[in-house]
Amino acid sequence: MLVEDPRAALARLAAERGVSLSRLSRLIGRNPAYVQQHVTRGSPRRLGEEDRETIAAFLGVDEAVLGGRATRAVxxxxxxxxxxxxxxxxxxxxxxxxxxxxxxxxxxxxxxxxxxxxxxxxxxxxxxxxxxxxxxxxxxxxxxxxxxxxxxxxxxxxxxxxxxxxxxxxxxxxxxxxxxxxxxxxxxxxxxxxxxxxxxxxxxxx
Structure with missing residues (x-):
């Protein structure tokens, strides 16, 4: 089974939900370009645990989709x-x-x-x-x-x-x-x- 890259998954989910990456950056209290740089440049290479949890909750997906550990809790x-x-x-x-x-x-x-x-x-x-x-x-x-x-x-x-x-x-x-x-x-x-x-x-x- 092919596993989608977490950064590609983030870009796809944001696009599907009509949410800009700059809005996701503001959601986690970062500068507007933060998530864009993560997705396109790999900087940072991985989102922090709290940032990933917040974005996953906002997008309605498990953290594992964005590179975190799979969890039974929703x-x-x-x-x-x-x-x-x-x-x-x-x-x-x-x-x-x-x-x-x-x-x-x-x-x-x-x-x-x-x-x-x-x-x-x-x-x-x-x-x-x-x-x-x-x-x-x-x-x-x-x-x-x-x-x-x-x-x-x-x-x-x-x-x-x-x-x-x-x-x-x-x-x-x-x-x-x-x-x-x-x-x-x-x-x-x-x-x-x-x-x-x-x-x-x-x-x-x-």
């Missing part, structure tokens, strides 16, 4: 920006921080592909008792279709990022908070909403 990108369970936060999700390594069996059991998974921190109390401030939620970006039964989703409503319960209603979507004391957007036109993904798992500190 890297899932985590984002510093909190998805508001209150008034809502700005909609831009920036660069991920260090990945969370999850067992592949867990993702498979949830029906989630690593490439579609991300972790986002919850802020606000409008989804209590389902979600609490500080919870880290696992979001499946492949699940963006909302049924009449609905579920809990990360979404952008009028360019504001939030996590809410969403069901499909007549002529649009119904967006609500689980906390009865918190305001709910209610019925909204579907074109005002962009579904980021469905919440399928929550991590909570006791």
């Amino acid at each position: 890297p899932v990108a985590r984002f510093d920006l909190a998805a508001s369970a209150g008034p809502g936060g700005l909609a831009e999700i920036e660069e991920p921080r260090a990945a969370l390594m999850l067992p592949p069996e867990m993702l498979a059991g949830l029906g989630v592909r690593a490439a579609d998974a991300s972790m986002i921190r919850v802020a606000g109390d409008s989804m209590v008792p389902t979600l609490w401030p500080g919870d880290d939620i696992l979001v499946d970006a492949a699940q963006t279709a909302v049924s009449a039964k609905g579920g809990v989703y990360v979404l952008r409503l009028d360019e504001v990022l939030m996590v809410k319960r969403v069901v499909r209603g007549a002529g649009g979507l119904v967006v609500t908070s689980d906390n009865a004391d918190a305001p709910s957007p209610g019925s909204v036109a579907a074109d005002r909403v962009a579904i980021v993904g469905r919440v399928v798992w929550v991590s909570r500190a006791l």
Whole structure:
């Protein structure tokens, strides 16, 4: 079996995902040309372990593809920006921080592909008792279709990022908070909403 050179694999994966090498450089806190020089000139010859882990998580691949040791754990990108369970936060999700390594069996059991998974921190109390401030939620970006039964989703409503319960209603979507004391957007036109993904798992500190 022919094994792809890690630098060639990195260039291919970046191109397939439409991500520039300069963005990957910024992702790991390096100068914009760092990853380009690694790929084209072999300088540095190998990426550092932390840099490789961060890039692998961002690209949704095992570190072994980029020259690291194979691992049974699957890297899932985590984002510093909190998805508001209150008034809502700005909609831009920036660069991920260090990945969370999850067992592949867990993702498979949830029906989630690593490439579609991300972790986002919850802020606000409008989804209590389902979600609490500080919870880290696992979001499946492949699940963006909302049924009449609905579920809990990360979404952008009028360019504001939030996590809410969403069901499909007549002529649009119904967006609500689980906390009865918190305001709910209610019925909204579907074109005002962009579904980021469905919440399928929550991590909570006791």
